[in-house]
Amino acid sequence: MANQEIKLKPFGQLEWDEKLLKKYNIAGPRYTSYPTALEFTEDYSLDDYLVCLNSLAEDKSLSLYIHVPFCQNICYYCACNKIITKHKDKAEKYVQYLIKEIELVSKELSAKTLRQIHWGGGTPTYLSMSQMKRIMDVIYANFDVPQEDSTEISIEVDPRALNIEDIKTLSEMGFNRMSMGVQDFDPKVQQSINRIQSFEMTNEMVVEARKYNFTSINLDLIYGLPLQTQETFKSTLEKVITISPDRISVFNYAHLPHRFKPQRKINSYELPSPTEKLNIFEYIIKTLQGEGYLYIGMDHFAKPDDELAIAQNNKCLHRNFQGYTTHEEYELIGVGVSSIGSINNQYHQNVRDVDSYYEALDQNKIPSWRGVGMSYDDLVRKAVIFSLICHFEVIKKDIEEKFDINFDQYFKNELEMLSVYIDDRLVELDDEGIYVTNRGRLLIRNICMTFDAYLNELQVINSFSKVI
Ligand code: SF4
Missing domain, CATH: 3.80.30.20 (tm_1862 like domain)
Structure with a gap:
C-alpha cells in the first residue's frame, strides 16, 4: 500500500466559512x-x-x-x-x-x-x-x-x-x-x-x-x-x-x-x-x-x-x-445485542436487551428484532447519497446505467432543491453530475438530506445531532 502512488484530489482541502456553517447548522442523519x-x-x-x-x-x-x-x-x-x-x-x-x-x-x-x-x-x-x-x-x-x-x-x-x-x-x-x-x-x-x-x-x-x-x-x-x-x-x-x-x-x-x-x-x-x-x-x-x-x-x-x-x-x-x-x-x-446487518438489500437488527437476546437463543432462534427491505427507490437514493458522502460528487451516467433511469427526470425536484446550495457555492451542477465544492464538504450531510425521501421536520429535530 505504501508504494502506491498517491494523488491528492485537487479539492482535497476544506474551506472554512463560519457564516454558512451557522446558516446550515441543523440536525441530520450521519447516513451510515x-x-x-x-x-x-x-x-x-x-x-x-x-x-x-x-x-x-x-x-x-x-x-x-x-x-x-x-x-x-x-x-x-x-x-x-x-x-x-x-x-x-x-x-x-x-x-x-x-x-x-x-x-x-x-x-x-x-x-x-x-x-x-x-x-x-x-x-x-x-x-x-x-x-x-x-x-x-x-x-x-x-x-x-x-x-x-x-x-x-x-x-x-x-x-x-x-x-x-x-x-x-x-x-x-x-x-x-x-x-x-x-x-x-x-x-x-x-x-x-x-x-x-x-x-x-x-x-x-x-x-x-x-x-x-x-x-x-x-x-x-x-x-x-x-x-x-x-x-x-x-x-x-x-x-x-x-x-x-x-x-x-x-x-x-x-x-x-x-x-x-x-x-x-x-x-x-x-x-x-x-x-x-x-x-x-x-x-x-x-x-x-x-x-x-x-x-x-x-x-x-x-x-x-x-x-x-x-x-x-x-x-x-x-x-x-x-x-x-x-x-x-x-x-x-451483525451478531450480539442490538447489532445491525445489511444483507441482500435488507437491513436487519438484533434485539436490544440481553435478556431477550438470551431468551431467543435458548429457543435456538437468531435474536432478531426488526429490519427493513430496501425498495428500488431506496437503492437509487442510497447510491446517490453514498456517492456524495464518500466522493463528494455524483456522476449521473453511473446512476443511470446502474438503475436504468433518466437522472434529471427522476430527481427533478431534488435538483431544483439544490439551488440554495448552488447559490451559496456549496454545490456545482452540470450536465454530467453534481459536485460538492470545498466550501460544501463540511455540510455534506445537509446536501445528502436533499435526496432523502423519509425526512420530516420532526424527525430531524428529535432524532439526529447537528452538524456542529
Ligand atoms: S463511551 Fe460509552 S461505550 Fe464507550 S467506553 Fe464509555 S460508556 Fe462504554
Whole structure:
C-alpha cells in the first residue's frame, strides 16, 4: 500500500466559512445506512431474515460485526447501547450465547468467505483474551477468513481496559486494525466526563500496536464537551499529533440529556458556548489540514497514505454502520445485542436487551428484532447519497446505467432543491453530475438530506445531532 502512488484530489482541502456553517447548522442523519434505522420496523420478521440469509449467493464476500455491550465505567457523554458492570462473570454468559448465535447464523449461510471482521461496543476488550480467542476460534471454524493483508480484522479499544501485553495476543488472534477512544486529554475535561485516560497510556498502546503491525490506527476525539476551550483542545490536539495516528475521527458532542441518561451528569453550564464550539471546530480543521491530514468526510480525517484516503482517491470508498470502509460493500452480518446487518438489500437488527437476546437463543432462534427491505427507490437514493458522502460528487451516467433511469427526470425536484446550495457555492451542477465544492464538504450531510425521501421536520429535530 505504501508504494502506491498517491494523488491528492485537487479539492482535497476544506474551506472554512463560519457564516454558512451557522446558516446550515441543523440536525441530520450521519447516513451510515439509507434508509436510516428510524425506518426499521418490527413487521420485518425472523422469517424474512432467514430467507435473506438462505438466499445469499455462495460467492458473496461477508463482513461480520460483533457487538460486546459491556463497559466497566460510564462515560457521561455516552449515547451507546451498553451495560455498565464490574461483574465480569456476566461476560462469560454473553460469550457463550454469542458463540451460539455465530454458529446458528453460519448454518443459514452458504456464503462462507469473511473478508472483514469488526468488534465494537461497549468495550470489546471488557472480555478476557481467552474469551475473545474462543469467539475468534468459532469464527475461524465456521468461515473462511483469507490470510491476506486486505482482510480487515479491527477492534475498538479502550486503553483503560487493556493490558499492554494483550496487544500481542490480539495480533496473534488475527487483529490488524485498531480504533482507540481518547476524546480529550485535558485532566479537567476528563474528570467532567468521568473518563480518566492519560496521554502516556494511550501513546504506549499505539506504539505497541505498531510493533505488532496494526495499520490504520484511528483515534476518536470529541469536541463540545464540558470545560473545553480552544486553549484546552489545542493541548489535546498537540498530544494527538505527537502520537501521529493514521486516522482521526472528531465527533461533535450532542447534549441530549432527555434521551441519554448518563448525559444528565454533565453540567450544561460547563458546556462550551456555540461560539467557543465553533472556534474549537475551526481550530481542529485548520490544525489537522496543516499537519497534512485529509478530510475524508463526516468527521473523519486520514493521512494521505492511509487506506481510507487512497480508497477515496481511487473512488472505491464505501460506507456502512462502522462509518467509512475501504472494502466494496460486503454483505454485513451483525451478531450480539442490538447489532445491525445489511444483507441482500435488507437491513436487519438484533434485539436490544440481553435478556431477550438470551431468551431467543435458548429457543435456538437468531435474536432478531426488526429490519427493513430496501425498495428500488431506496437503492437509487442510497447510491446517490453514498456517492456524495464518500466522493463528494455524483456522476449521473453511473446512476443511470446502474438503475436504468433518466437522472434529471427522476430527481427533478431534488435538483431544483439544490439551488440554495448552488447559490451559496456549496454545490456545482452540470450536465454530467453534481459536485460538492470545498466550501460544501463540511455540510455534506445537509446536501445528502436533499435526496432523502423519509425526512420530516420532526424527525430531524428529535432524532439526529447537528452538524456542529
Ligand atoms: S463511551 Fe464507550 S467506553 Fe464509555 S460508556 Fe460509552 S461505550 Fe462504554
